[in-house]
Amino acid sequence: MAKASWKKFPYSDKAYDYAGAALKKNWGALHRGDCEPFPDEAWVKKAIEAHPKLDPKMTPAKAADALQAAWRAYHSGDFAGAQEQGEALGPLGFNVANKAANIYATYLETDDNRQLEIFQQSAARAEKLQAIAKDFPNAFYFHASALGRYGQGISVAKALAMGLGGKIKASLDKALALAPDHAEAHIALGAYNAEVVAKVGGLVAGLTYGASKDAAIKHFETARKLTPESAIARIEHANGL
Numbered sequence: 017m018a019k020a021s022w023k024k025f026p027y028s029d030k031a032y033d034y035a036g037a038a039l040k041k042n043w044g045a046l047h048r049g050d051c052e053p054f055p056d057e058a059w060v061k062k063a064i065e066a067h068p069k070l071d072p073k074m075t076p077a078k079a080a081d082a083l084q085a086a087w088r089a090y091h092s093g094d095f096a097g098a099q100e101q102g103e104a105l106g107p108l109g110f111n112v113a114n115k116a117a118n119i120y121a122t123y124l125e126t127d128d129n130r131q132l133e134i135f136q137q138s139a140a141r142a143e144k145l146q147a148i149a150k151d152f153p154n155a156f157y158f159h160a161s162a163l164g165r166y167g168q169g170i171s172v173a174k175a176l177a178m179g180l181g182g183k184i185k186a187s188l189d190k191a192l193a194l195a196p197d198h199a200e201a202h203i204a205l206g207a208y209n210a211e212v213v214a215k216v217g218g219l220v221a222g223l224t225y226g227a228s229k230d231a232a233i234k235h236f237e238t239a240r241k242l243t244p245e246s247a248i249a250r251i252e253h254a255n256g257l
Contacts, residue, residue: 021125025093032092039088046091049243051195052111052154055083063108069148070108075241079108086112095120103141110145114138114158122165132169138162142187153195156250160187160204183223184208199242206235210256232256 034042043054046189051207053059060083072079082105086130090098095116102113121134142159163184167175175181186206191201209232213221236253243249 021130023126025095025124028093036086039084039091048158049199049246049248050115050154051198054117056080058110067149068149070106072105072108079105083109083112086116088135090116090119095124107141107145107148110141111152111154111158114142114162115154118158118161118165130171132166135162135166135169139166145208151194153191153198153201156187156194157198157201157204160184160191160201161210162247163187164204164208168211172211174210176215176225181208181212181227184203185226186193197242197245199239200247202235202239202242203249206232206239206256207252208232209235 034046040054040056044128050213052090054129057080058079060080060165064071064076064079070187072082074082086098086101086105086109089101090112098116099113099120102109102111102116117134119137121138125131125134133233139159139162142155145152145155146159161202163175163180167180167184171244172257185205188201188205191198192205207231209221209229211229212225213232216219216224236249236256239246239249240253
């Protein structure tokens with residue numbers, strides 16, 4: 017889908033402009049929930065050395081600048097720009113592309129078919145990244161996020177019948193194995209447990225999908241401890257009760 021058709025973020029503000037050193041200065045607060053590492057030159061170089069297929073065919077310094085520009089676009093609400101800039105870097109930029117796509121489709125896209133298409137594309141990119149960099153927590157978290165939102169779009173019952181539940185849980189479990197303090201993954205796994213129990217009942221949820229009400233509460237509470245200032249953690253916790 018052409019990004020030109022993506023809606024603009026309606027709440028632009030200078031407070032969301034993280035130009036220059038402001039991005040690094042605020043990175044810890046901005047990414048406390050998803051544990052995404054700051055993409056400086058050293059990180060890019062290390063990532064490419066560990067996973068050569070991440071190489072975007074430019075110097076680590078230029079790749080770091082491009083990644084940071086994509087994240088600045090994301091944090092300013094330019095989700096189309098962030099998605100395009102991230103995707104242009106290949107797998108190295110898929111995390112920023114996928115976060116931008118998932119957030120845009122969830123909160124701004126009003127066309128159901130377009131929304132589902134964006135989630136499918138995001139999940140596909142995440143799977144490519146997983147194959148290259150199995151130690152990137154967000155390759156798995158953003159995959160689960162995209163599939164989870166896709167499943168909500170087609171109905172939880174259909175998603176479970178298609179086998180998406182197992183894929184979502186597997187990706188969230190992997191994300192948390194790699195990053196135990198990943199608050200957003202805890203929120204998502206809490207929501208997964210709550211939705212499955214609500215749809216099929218506690219007994220079937222536990223036996224078939226490994227889901228339970230107790231697990232939902234545990235993950236929501238963990239997320240709130242990790243990010244006590246997070247409104248999303250509270251909202252999803254309330255929705256899951």
